Amino acid sequence: MNRPFIVALDFPSMEEVKTFLRRFPHESLFVKVGMELYYQEGPAIIYDLKEQGHRIFLDLKLHDIPNTVKRAMQGLSRLGIDLVNVHAAGGTTMMEAALEGLEAGTPSGARRPYCIAVTQLTSTSEQMLHKQLLIERSLEETVLHYASLAKESGLDGVVCSAKEVPIIRKYLSPSFLTVTPGIRFADDEKNDQVRVVTPYEARKLGASAIVVGRSITRAADPYAAYERLQREWNGEEEQ
Numbered sequence: 001m002n003r004p005f006i007v008a009l010d011f012p013s014m015e016e017v018k019t020f021l022r023r024f025p026h027e028s029l030f031v032k033v034g035m036e037l038y039y040q041e042g043p044a045i046i047y048d049l050k051e052q053g054h055r056i057f058l059d060l061k062l063h064d065i066p067n068t069v070k071r072a073m074q075g076l077s078r079l080g081i082d083l084v085n086v087h088a089a090g091g092t093t094m095m096e097a098a099l100e101g102l103e104a105g106t107p108s109g110a111r112r113p114y115c116i117a118v119t120q121l122t123s124t125s126e127q128m129l130h131k132q133l134l135i136e137r138s139l140e141e142t143v144l145h146y147a148s149l150a151k152e153s154g155l156d157g158v159v160c161s162a163k164e165v166p167i168i169r170k171y172l173s174p175s176f177l178t179v180t181p182g183i184r185f186a187d188d189e190k191n192d193q194v195r196v197v198t199p200y201e202a203r204k205l206g207a208s209a210i211v212v213g214r215s216i217t218r219a220a221d222p223y224a225a226y227e228r229l230q231r232e233w234n235g236e237e238e239q
């Protein structure tokens with residue numbers, strides 16, 4: 001991925017997004033629009049961000065029967081987004097259907113959006129996996145298995161914690177994308193995240209891209225936090 005920093009625009013309205021983006025006047029960013037923002041603002045937010053020159057990861061984590069996912073993806077593909085995702089737990093037939101929908105909705109001459117699958121949310125702990133989800137395998141094995149299903153289905157990559165990137169790189173192709181949320185500076189709160197790493201660790205572990213929300217959006221100076229992120233990723237700043 002040529003732009004490894006994805007900023008999660010977890011805001012409730014277009015107005016708040018605009019206020020935030022005013023701090024980045026000369027930057028064309030790779031931004032993530034998630035459920036909070038998309039369910040309030042709908043496709044208009046995508047058109048607006050595209051017009052401002054930002055690349056877009058639409059993080060809706062689709063998970064439904066294959067036909068529903070296919071038809072939803074067909075519509076999303078027409079928005080001109082760059083990256084979209086599903087839950088790998090929907091299985092291979094659902095993931096294949098997602099790709100079919102994306103291809104069907106992509107305007108001729110354009111590239112279909114990249115499609116990646118969530119393996120296990122970065123807020124999931126080993127204990128939660130076993131006790132609540134009743135999955136007996138280890139988190140790492142489960143993530144690798146879901147990543148293999150995504151690869152088998154023809155997807156472009158996965159969402160996982162950077163902690164699992166080495167095992168995915170070892171067993172699946174090195175070009176398979178690993179998009180990793182759960183990023184925190186060493187002096188940050190974890191909040192609801194469990195499997196967290198710093199930007200520097202994510203790079204060392206081989207992540208294709210990092211997704212960063214609150215460490216930037218809730219910083220006193222978001223632009224300074226974005227610059228710090230880049231310096232840490234590049235190993236230019238002490239951890």
Ligand SMILES: O=c1ccn([C@@H]2O[C@H](COP(=O)(O)O)[C@@H](O)[C@H]2O)c(=O)[nH]1
Nearest residue numbers: 008034120121122181182211212213214
């Ligand atoms: O496993 C996942 C999948 C998606 N996310 C999303 O990433 C951001 C992270 O925000 P922070 O404020 O940096 O914690 C958020 O939009 C999540 O919905 C994730 O965290 N983990």
